[in-house]
Amino acid sequence: MKTVVPKKDSVERSWYILDGNDQVLGRLATQAAVLLRGKHKPAYTPHLDLGDHVVIINAEKVKVTGNKTDQKIYTRYSGYPGGLKKQSLQEMLNKHPERVLTHAVKGMLPKNRLGRKMIKKLKIYTGPEHPHQAQKPVELPEHLRRA
Numbered sequence: 289m290k291t292v293v294p295k296k297d298s299v300e301r302s303w304y305i306l307d308g309n310d311q312v313l314g315r316l317a318t319q320a321a322v323l324l325r326g327k328h329k330p331a332y333t334p335h336l337d338l339g340d341h342v343v344i345i346n347a348e349k350v351k352v353t354g355n356k357t358d359q360k361i362y363t364r365y366s367g368y369p370g371g372l373k374k375q376s377l378q379e380m381l382n383k384h385p386e387r388v389l390t391h392a393v394k395g396m397l398p399k400n401r402l403g404r405k406m407i408k409k410l411k412i413y414t415g416p417e418h419p420h421q422a423q424k425p426v427e428l429p430e431h432l433r434r435a
Contacts, residue, residue, distance in 0.1 A: 299336075303425035307345055308344055321393050357381070361374050362380055
């Protein structure tokens with residue numbers, strides 16, 4: 289029996305829409321990462337990008353458990369002396385809620401050029417509207433949803 293490796297041209301990409309309204313941040317990010325990697329497909333191959341496009345709406349309504357809003361800190365460093373910037377999760381959710389989700393999903397993808405290619409298929413919007421109506425995104429089917 290031969291192993292069939294899918295070709296890059298034969299990949300069919302679907303568009304899925306995920307609603308962040310009252311969803312837990314990590315669980316929503318996990319669903320998005322699985323769809324972006326293509327792990328829900330029977331032809332999944334770790335070294336190929338077989339994933340689908342994911343549109344997340346209502347990113348500002350995502351919730352977290354415990355005291356993470358105050359205790360979770362996002363840091364970034366400019367490279368200059370005194371250039372370390374810190375923001376709590378609450379500040380990030382108030383200013384840029386889409387960055388919180390992007391950061392969470394990006395941490396679940398491969399840390400190489402394949403992961404950088406996958407993250408480009410993630411579209412995040414703060415409100416219920418998105419400009420991808422022409423692609424006809426569908427709600428995530430029940431058999432793909434995680435608890």
